[in-house]
Amino acid sequence: MPIVSLQGVTKTYPPTARDSAPVIAVDDVSLDIAQGDVFGIIGYSGAGKSTLVRLINALEPTTSGRLIVDGVDLTTLTERELRRVRSGIGMIFQQFNLFSAKTVRANIAYPLTLAGWAKADIEARVTELLAFVGLSDKAKAFPEQLSGGQKQRVGIARALATRPAILLADEATSALDPQTTHEVLELLARVNREQGVTIVVITHEMDVIQTLATKVAVMEGGRVVEQGEVFEVFSNPRNPASQRFVGTVIKGIPSPAEQASLGARHEGRLVTFSFRDGDSSQAQVFLDLAEAGLAFELVYGGINDIRGRAFGHLTLAIRGADAAIDAALRKIREHATVTEIGSDAPAGTARAEGEVR
Structure with a gap:
């Protein structure tokens, strides 16, 4: 079974004005994400990709359709049950979302404290994660003392703290320079390879998909217009939206x-x-x-x-x-x-x- 399965999922928001129509952010999306995949979801601003990740993370309810995560249909759960599901899903963000008043160690420890881990276990897990992301020497530093790449490493460590099966990366490299982006993508590849974590990458950057992902879905207007192996979609894009994306990094036949x-x-x-x-x-x-x-x-x-x-x-x-x-x-x-x-x-x-x- 796929670890994430969307079956005809739609997310609609109320009209923004009295005489306007409801806003369809995600429109009848069906896709499966296999365990161990690095699955890229790509689209321009407004395509619906960030809404889709909030549905997978159980931060938003679906309007219709079925959304199954790790064998559990999220559309059937209570809010209390959804909180347990969220503990198995890590999340990293474009702007890092670190606590500025907490040290690096305290930021990584925060989800473990919320989960009720014993103090000794928290210390051991945080030390392990600091070593994994290469920040053992920054444990007592505060976020303002870190570079953008270091902040994202802290974000990755914090997202991995509770040993989630799924890691969602929402535009996680958009605020980084090219060299730092490469380093963060290398770290995410290690997370997938060494820890077996399934990663869902939300991005508008084709280079991120080309470097990291194994499969990709292209979104436009709330719909998935093309999906498949990254090589197949990149080497022979069929949908005009896919062709536009591929054209940003690959020069094809001249216009x-x-x-x-x-x-x-x-x-x-x-x-x-x-x-x-x-x-x-x-x-x-x-x-x-x-x-x-x-x-x-x-x-x-x-x-x-x-x-x-x-x-x-x-x-x-x-x-x-x-x-x-x-x-x-x-x-x-x-x-x-x-x-x-x-x-x-x-x-x-x-x-x-x-x-x-």
Whole structure:
């Protein structure tokens, strides 16, 4: 069974004005999160992703549908029963939400005190977590004395204090610089790998999903418009919202405007070669072009890697006789996806075979 299962979940808020309609924040969402996954939920502001995480955390009741967490249907529980469920779910936030008047040690100990742990057990657990997040030397420091990355490490340690099965990360790296973001993502990967905690990552940052998540759901207008393995969604996004997100980190086939700009700046025929895990490598394409005696330069695109699986698009400006280019492209099409673009392509040859968008 999945550790989290949403089945037709909807969350509606009352109208904000007398003559307005109810606000549908989450609209008929169904998805399963397997135990041990790092599941990313991505969407632009207003997509409904933060509301969704509040439903999973039992901070908001669903309007309709079923929401099952660790085998328990949250929609059937009383508030007292929901409090017990929340103790098995850790939460980290964009703005850290630390107690400024408490030391690092006291911040991490706080949920354990609320849970009624014995003092000796609290001390042992806090010491263990400080070592795990690399802050043993900061136990007596206050939040104002910490960097942003250190504050988030404290937040992660506090979220893990009661040994939750699920960790929810709501825009947990949005306030951090790129280097610190990388360090926090590495720590979250360790939490998942070494402690077996299922992590749900709520974000608008594609790099976070690409680096950390194993599966992803794309939200728009309160609905999940696409979901699946991160590699599958990134390498071949089907929904326009997914394509827009992927386009922020991956350059695909140039748009008409980009084609015009590239054509004005580079001589030759513009051809995009698309690669996906298992396809022929870009090195083989370059070799085929060189063996045909053609000159070429890379003018657009790039290759990306997700856990050892490569995909991407490379647009080349190829110079040479049209007949030689046509012959080389026919050969390359036998082992790679080719999209010929641009105004320099001879009549009847511009095409997209097996195009990946």
